[in-house]
Every structure is written in structure tokens, then in C-alpha cells.
Amino acid sequence: AQSVTQLDSQVPVFEEAPVELRCNYSSSVSVYLFWYVQYPNQGLQLLLKYLSGSTLVKGINGFEAEFNKSQTSFHLRKPSVHISDTAEYFCAVAGRGAGGTSYGKLTFGQGTILTVHP
Amino acid sequence: ETGVTQSPTHLIKTRGQQVTLRCSSQSGHNTVSWYQQALGQGPQFIFQYYREEENGRGNFPPRFSGLQFPNYSSELNVNALELDDSALYLCASSLADRGEGKLFFGSGTQLSVL
Numbered sequence: 001a002q003s004v005t006q007l008d009s010q011v012p013v014f015e016e017a018p019v020e021l022r023c024n025y026s027s028s029v030s031v032y033l034f035w036y037v038q039y040p041n042q043g044l045q046l047l048l049k050y051l052s053g054s055t056l057v058k059g060i061n062g063f064e065a066e067f068n069k070s071q072t073s074f075h076l077r078k079p080s081v082h083i084s085d086t087a088e089y090f091c092a093v094a095g096r097g098a099g100g101t102s103y104g105k106l107t108f109g110q111g112t113i114l115t116v117h118p
Numbered sequence: 119e120t121g122v123t124q125s126p127t128h129l130i131k132t133r134g135q136q137v138t139l140r141c142s143s144q145s146g147h148n149t150v151s152w153y154q155q156a157l158g159q160g161p162q163f164i165f166q167y168y169r170e171e172e173n174g175r176g177n178f179p180p181r182f183s184g185l186q187f188p189n190y191s192s193e194l195n196v197n198a199l200e201l202d203d204s205a206l207y208l209c210a211s212s213l214a215d216r217g218e219g220k221l222f223f224g225s226g227t228q229l230s231v232l
Contacts, residue, residue: 034219036223042225043223044208044223051219090160090161100149100214101166101174103214103218104210105163105174106151106161106163106221108162
């Protein structure tokens, strides 16, 4: 079983400032890691994912995240945010398994609401 | 636009009733996962269907059931509705065989149980 803790429920930031959204996880097995974004009244959209390989992953809209296995963290960063980044962000994990269906069995964190002020 | 559509978008039911929610997956996707998102919470995994068979289930009682059809559309059925079933229900499709790790989510069905 897995669990995910997003350490900040709300993060206010000014436009063009850097931002970091923190995510820690626990799992008894190896995991895949994801960040999803949810805009109001919409479904979730994948920002980025870590499946294997380089621990620094780059996603859409200028976001990146670093997988730290020793600290069981997967923090999301952006060097300069825009008003349009205002949304709720979810960190998620899935246990590694045979085949490609394990990606669909996600455990999500509680979400972090990012509000970008002008 | 993800290509995943859910219907209806909103639904109001009374405690004890039954409800069916529908999901049309992105073309060619053979896997669908259903999630429940309560207000202010992250989505919780209900179950997954792969090639018309249930392929994993979260911590939800048997009154939550599903179907996946040969055209890979799917249904989520909930019997004996309870007030706590009020939530946004999301479906997500993927092509498991490609192993890309990407889910495509629909916009959800908002269910209110009175």
C-alpha cells in the first residue's frame, strides 16, 4: 500500500516568483510518481511523471520535479509562475507492477492549491 | 481536450437510490479507472477495468460496481446511495500496453445525494 502527503494545502505566490510544492510518499514497494493539475470544473491533467531513469523530470508548462528516493520525496518546482498556473496540484504514486495497468491505480495526496497573485 | 467524456455532468439522487455513471474512453484505450473525489480531497481509486475484466479495486464496498464494454466505454454503478457518496466521480482511460504511464481524465460527474 502507498500513501502520499502534500505538505502544503495552500501556496500563495506572486507572479514571476519561483514556487515549490512539496510531496512525500511512503510505500512498501517501488513506485511510479506523478504530478497532476486540476483547473476549476475540469478533470486532471498530467504535468509530469517519473517512471525510471533520470531523477529530474521535466513536464509541461515549465514545471519540473526531482525524485529523491532516500527522502521519499517528489517536489514540484517552477522558476517563474504565471497567473494561469493558478490551480490545484496533486501528487500521486502507483506501485510498480507487471504490465502497464498499474499506472491507473493511483494513490493521490490531498492537493495543494496554488494561487498566483499579480 | 482529453477525448474522455462522462455523462451526466451533474446528478441529484436521494439516499437509498441507485445510480449509473457513464464514461466514454479515448479511442483505442483498453483500460479505464474510476475515482471518487470528495470536496477538498484528492481522488480515491475505486476500481480499474482492463479488457472488460476488473483489474484491481480500492477500499470501496461491493455496492460500487462497474462494467466495461467491448467498445471500451464503461459504467460505474452505485447501489443503496448514502449521503457520503456525494462527490465528483472521475474516469480515466489509458492504453496499458503502451506503458507510457499517462492517464486521460474526463471532467467528471458531480453526484449529490440528498
